[in-house]
Amino acid sequence: MSEAFGILLTTTLWAAVLRIATPLIFAMLGELICERAGIVNLGIEGIMTVGALTAWFCVHVGFGLWTAWLIAAFAGACLGLFHGVFSISMAQSQHVTGLGVTLLATGLSSFVYRVAVPGNASPPTVVAFTPLDLPWFDSPFLSATPPSYLAIGLVALAAYVLRFTPLGLAIRLVGEHPQGAQAQGLDVIAVRYGCLVVGSALMALGGAFLSTAAFNSFVINMVQGRGWMALALVVFGAWRPGMALLGALLYALFDAYQLRLQTLLPGIPYQVFLMLPYLFAIAVMVPMARRAIGPHALMTPFIKGER
Amino acid sequence: MRIEPRDHRPALLVVLGISGACLLMLLLGSLLIMSARAPVWASWLALLKGAFGSRLAISEVLTRSTPLILTGLACAVAFRARLWNIGAEGQFYAGALTVAALGAGMLNLPAWLLVPVLLGAGALGGGLYLLGPAMLKHWCNVDDVVTTLLLNFVMLLLVSLLIQGPMRDPMSMGWPQTEPVIDAVMLPKLMSQTRLHAGLAIALGCALLIALVESRSSFGLQRRAVGHNPSAARFAGISATRIAIWTALWSGGLAGLAGAVEVMGLRGYVTGDLSPGFGYTGVIIAMLARLHPAVVPLASFLVAAIFVGADAMGRAFNVPSYIADVMVALSLFVMLATSFVLTYRIRR
Secondary structure (H helix, E strand, C coil), rough: HHHHHHHHHHHHCCCCHHHHHHHHHHHHHHHHHHCCCCCCCCHHHHHHHHHHHHHHHHHHHCCCCHHHHHHHHHHHHHHHHHHHHHHHHHCCCCHHHHHHHHHHHHHHHHHHHHHHHCCCCCCCCCCCCCCCCCCCCCCHHHHHHHHHHHHHHHHHHHHHHHHHHHHHHHHHHHCCCCHHHHHHCCCCCHHHHHHHHHHHHHHHHHHHHHHHCCCCCCCCCCCHHHHHHHHHHHHHCCHHHHHHHHHHHHHHHHHHHHHHHHHCCCCCCCCHHHHHHHHHHHHHHHHHHHCCCCCCCCCCCCCCCCC | EEEEEEECCCCCHHHHHHHHHHHHHHHHHHHHHHHHCCCCCHHHEEEEEHCCCCCCHHHHHHHHCCCHCCCCCCCCHHHHHCCCCCCHHHHHHHHHHHHHHHHHHCCCCCCCHHHHHHHHHHHHHHHHHHHHHHHHHHHHCCCHHHHHHHHHHHHHHHHHHHHHHECCCCCCCCCCCECCCCCHHHCCCCCCCCCCCCCCHHHHHHHHHHEEEEEEEEHHHHHHHHHHHHHHHCCCCCCHHHHHHHHHHHEEEEEEEEHHHHHHHCCCCCCCCCCCCHHHHHHHHHHHCCCCCCCHHHHHHHHHHHHHHHHHHHHHHCCCCCCCHHHHHHHHHHHHHHHHHHEEEEEE
């Protein structure tokens, strides 16, 4: 028992927490921005995959890491725009369009990857982000790659914008009551497009982290449900960036801890440990969902002039 | 600019829209083939020949479409009542595992009884696996998309646990798979020297049955009422709880049946790759069929033809077979765009 507790005091555990949490933080933040404007973006899993592929590929052909990230964000933004054409302009069901985007994006990523790397050759590796040593705060507990700090900074920025700025108010209004927003002279369609594009770009960065920081190559199916987990985190965080960040860190702690617990308890099949985070995520959604605090116009397409 | 519903749909527009959609699909597909540095014409021909070129090819398309019809129906049944069941993949394995557990000699029944009992057990397994998230949705308002999706991953891990542990076949030379079901359980073949099995008849029967129930019975009407306007349905005296439970059992049951049929008709045992994403493809098929149960088989044949044909194309010209996923997803968007153009018009 003391050994199980002792794991919590190791520095590698805490470094792993931030590494596991970062892709989820990017993805969760992207989803949160979309949902605050009234769009559930189920394309998240596919957009992350495209982000992972794009970033890895750009570094592989010689771009710098941050340039690759910029291109990955752009690829995500394009998919967000594509999603918007169907879910916003054409007012189609967001479930359908979102899942379609995921299928299209994952299929396209696998296709492009197989064209670029034929056969069963081992995936080419790239030079990934390395953990940063903060000069003024030298603690092994907080050794993380630069994108991890970027993710946390973006959460703070998003929380500030959503809560304290006119833009944030506009986004929230569009998500709560689009007709009212229009009566206030806001362009609902434009706000929704903006949020979808920015949110999707962030999701792509979550994927980019996987292939250029957490690992150093792209593998087909590398996102492995992290996008869906991010969806659960948004609900868990009650659509607030700070709370969702906490959820992501908590989840990552749980995940990192179970990984280390596995070696301690060899009698239990490893699959049980891998299952726990998913069941945990479902369990924590129950008390949050009961309170029904999500944006009111979530999943409701907006058609101008229609009541 | 604003969009508004059309008053009437000119026949010319319908013809133009549908042929435009087909042309667009051909164009996009050709671009994909070109990007894989393969000859366009020859590749399309290889795809067509691979899907329809011979008795064996057609039987393969029908075999592949069998589980897709059932998972497509599973999604259509759920979506019509606004239950967003994206977990058909997990329910598929729940059905398959149930059949594998009971069919390997555990039940001692005459053959004519054993097959229906096992099919029913598989369906029940899938149905019960969906009942949890459906009830969480109904009583606690927990988002069903997320819970059903996450339960897919739980089920895949459970399958991996069982086929490596308690249910592992000791005779499998180390391969992680369950013990094969006994011969009496296997469904009869429909065509000799092919893999096509009676599961196709079961799937088509289900499609017919559900189409009838949805369009002709009061239960179907009640389900749609709850989906479209829950408060009006409650006012009309429809028990939303009853509908939610039955919808979950139907939908999950169909997906579970898909798993059961795949084991009893084709494989005989469960492996971790029994389903190459049948559950997720079912979502797309339900959408392509616009949630009409009677159209689901048609959409399934089309999708299965793309998958089988793309495999042949891949073998002939070294085009990655992932092209099939891309083409199926693209066809969904082309269909959405076409139906939008046909139902709405844009006004300045």
